[in-house]
Amino acid sequence: MDTIQMVDLKRQYRSIQPEIDAAIKEVIESATFINGPAVSNFAVQLAAYTKAKHVIPCANGTDALQIALMAMDLQPGDEVITPSFTFIATVEVVALLGLTPVFVDVDPDTFTINMESLEQAITSKTKVIIPVHLYGQCSNMQPIMELAQAHDIAVIEDNAQSIGGHYQTESERRKTGTIGTVSCVSFFPSKNLGAYGDGGVIMTNSDELAVKMKKICNHGSERRYYHEIIGVNSRLDSIQAAILNVKLKYLDQYCDKRRAVAAFYNRTFANHKHIQTPFEPTYSHHVYHQYTLILEGVDRDAVHQVMAERGIPTMIYYPVPCHQQEMFKALQERQYDLPHTEYLVSRVLSLPIHTELTAEELVFISTQLIEAIEEVKKKQAIT
Template sequence: MGTIQMVDLKRQYQSIQTEIDAAIKEVIDSTAFINGPAVKNFAANLGAYTKAKHVIPCGNGTDALQIALMALDLKPGDEVITPSFTFIATVEVVALLGLTPVFVDVDPDTFTINMESLTQAITAKTKVIIPVHLYGQCSNMQPIMDLANAHGIAVIEDNAQSIGGNYITDDGIRKTGTIGTISCVSFFPSKNLGAYGDGGVIMTNSDELAARMTKICNHGSERRYYHEIIGVNSRLDSIQAAILNVKLKYLDQYCDKRRAVAAFYNRVFANNKHIKTPFEPAYSHHVYHQYTLILEGVDRDAVHQAMAERGIPTMIYYPVPCHQQEMFTALQDREYELAHTEYLVSRVLSLPIHTELTEEELVFISTQLIEAIEEVKEKQVSTAE
């Protein structure tokens, strides 16, 4: 057994190497490196997969969020509601555009936006809600959309971590990222659908917003050297699009493998009083971008260190919530009490999960975690004595 990786991109590449190499060579041979056929093909194929009407490629997931907000023609001081328990990109683009971030709590089981906290946060200044499909878990979109529509608020799905996931209702199944006003996707290499560099897309079913976001991605221009609106330079390059086109064919397979890994972990940890395994509500087809546990009654940071000493990587996503980040504390004019968020950030721990994990590796990881927890507990008891 080799070195355990949080995400093993090398083994995944080796399994599709012939296809990937051929796709890259085709772009190089064509020299169509910017907005070439590979980009257009990938956008069309992703649209067919998700059933989103418009797919606009861009440079990365953070750009996608910024461009989505720019397209809504917001004014300085307009409020944008986001969960605080998320990667900083969700929120930094809000402040970057002179908008006001308003942080809300998450559900303690799903880690996604809490409806009670969201409802209480809405004011006359609220213009956008950004639910985050965290770790591969879909937010409960129907009540979010009902609330947003009742108040005339736009919804931007932060779908950076959940491409390939489903939202399940009595009326049918929809892909994550196709429910809100706009959605944003990241193709960071570790994602379920990952490029070999940065990349992203924005999706919408609105013709008007699609046209506007396409312009914004291209310096605010539809016709070369004529710039109608303020824009940015944000493009998915052709080599990355070619890679993603190959990997898109395997996305469902990749998600199924991650779900199988999660199911293995769930079985092993089911009766451990210190481990709370991920919760899957009926409405969400979890695609496990991360497999994230809640550790109870044991020092999470000590367990994280003990696993590292055993040669097993684990990650803490995210140790400091956004509302407590230094970059935002100076901007805030309100106090936040986000009990679930503040509870979770001291207890969550993510285990290795990827498409190439073997049963031998899974047994080793899970056994070592159980032993690490017992080791930490014993040290806690001896210190107390």
């Protein structure tokens, strides 16, 4: 059995190697490395897949969030609400632009933004809500959008981890990233749709915002050497776009494989008293960018260590919530009581999940986790 990886990009590459190599070769031979045909073609193909009106390629998912905020004519001190239980990029760009991050709690089952906490956080200064589709699970977008519309607040979907997922209402199904005012996607290599380097896109159905965000991506310029607004240099390079063009054809297949892996884990751990498996609400088609458990009644960090000793990688996403990060201490003007977030950061553990996992590997991982929990419990009993 091969060494187990959290994400095995080498084996995935081998399965589509001829297509990937041909796509890269085509870009190199054309020498159109910046804003080449592969980039525009990818934008068209992704728009067709998601049904988003506008897809604007950029350099990475963090840039996508920053550019989306830059396009909204916000002023220093304007408040942007985000869950604290998220990767730091969601909040980092808020502070970088001189805006005020306001942290809210998450739902303890879905790990996505908690509506009660969100409603309590809205003030006259609130200009943007950023729901995060964490681990591949879609936030409950309908009540979020209704609340935002009632208060004239923009919604930026952080769709970095949920490309390929969808949100289901009684009347329609929509791809994640096509519901809010704007959405932001990351193509970091480990993502369900991952490049072989950094990459991202911004999606919107607003013609006005699309024009503005395209300018911001290109130094605030629509015409070369004429700069109308403050912008940045954020481009998806042609080689990454060519790779993504190939992999986009397989995205649904990749998501289905991840869901099958998750289903195996769910069945295996269903009756284990120390393991809470991921919850799937009826509105969310979970695409399992991460498979994240809650460990109850056992030392999570000790289990994490024992698994490493047994040669199985596990990850903690995320050990410190954003509102407790050192970088935000100087910005805090309020005390936060986020019980679900603080509960989860000490208990979540993510297992390997990717498109190339075999049945033998899944049995091995799950067996080793159960044994690791038993080992830790025995040590706890002795001490």
